[in-house]
Amino acid sequence: MPSDQPTALERFINGILPENPIYRQLLGMCPVLAVTNGMKPAMTMAAATAFVLICANVMVSLIRGLLKPHLRILVFTLTIATFVTIADRLLAAYVYDMSKQLGPYVPLIIVNCIIISRCEICASKQGAGVAIADAFGMSLGFALALASIATVREILGSGTWLGLPVLPAGWPGWGIMVLPPGAFLTLGLLLGMAEWASQRRAAVKRQGGGTR
């Protein structure tokens, strides 16, 4: 294994915040916009994506020695599509309501760039242990990002969180937050805040380095 590749721990930590798939890489925007009107669909989507990402990363890592460079994307897609179909059937069997609510967004996990990018960047180059750590880190980062957006949208839009009332019964419920424009507004504002925070941190670090 080349020594310049990140270790399993680095991969795991990178996925959560430093290389967060939503806030830092801006990947997988379709589910971010489509299923974050409530915490329940968002967390179901996060779990389904995590299942597919972990399985696909492990599988690709195990067969990485056999991959032909010009056929690798085909193999990634085949692998991802298989696990997405399994996830879709599992949801339909065990959480039927959520499966109906997510509808076509579950099969659309196949084209979620987060998964294929992890297969390409990590799993096709490193061992299964690192690939699992990477998949867990990225899944956690994805789940946190979905949760942050879904929290804002569900509380402001419906006055509830995970279906439980959190705002007084008189809360009017901002309808726009439940509708697609609410997804764009929330994502834009949260992305701006994340960027602002990271630039501030970088600035503080630069100043700290200058006085030393």
Added chain:
Amino acid sequence: MSAAPPRGGYLKQAWLVIVLSLVYGGGLAAVQTTLSGRIADNRRAETYDVIPELVPGGDKGKTEELLVQGADGKDVRLYQVFAADGSHRGWVLPAGGQGFADRIDLLVGLSADGATITGLYVLAQKETPGLGDYITGEDFRRRFAGRPAGEPLVVVKSDPRADNEIRALSGATISSESVAAIVNAALANLREAIGAGGDSPQGVQETAPRQQAH
């Protein structure tokens, strides 16, 4: 020489893809076999839940599940719906077929004489979000209620002028037409079985035990 096979031949290049396809295909078949019963149970529970919506006055606890023979010679599941007082209110027939993106599964409610469509419900669909998936909306489904079941439905892009015309969803003509075609095919298939107008359909083979509503 541009058409020459790649070095080592096609098989040497593609064997991994072929082997993986077979392995994954087997895995998917196993998953489908294991879970399909459970998924069918979920759908049946949902069917019972929407029966009062599909057949006005219907009571889900009084619904009989039947297997009848369709015109194509195959057994078709059919629900005979009764009101709480025991009077026959109508039928619910499951129907399915190809949509724009994937298979669409529907439930069609019919009046007791089988002459009028009383309701439509979408059990499963994977149509385009924001366009075709509006087939699940009440606004679209209501366009089917009250239509004659005896003649094929026709999808039109303007306001309907005849009884059997259904206005298409704008931007989702193929999804709209798929739904109408699925309804037409299911009605044509079962017309003989329930068209007699009596309370007992012809060709009943077996009455499933009454399902308790969940």
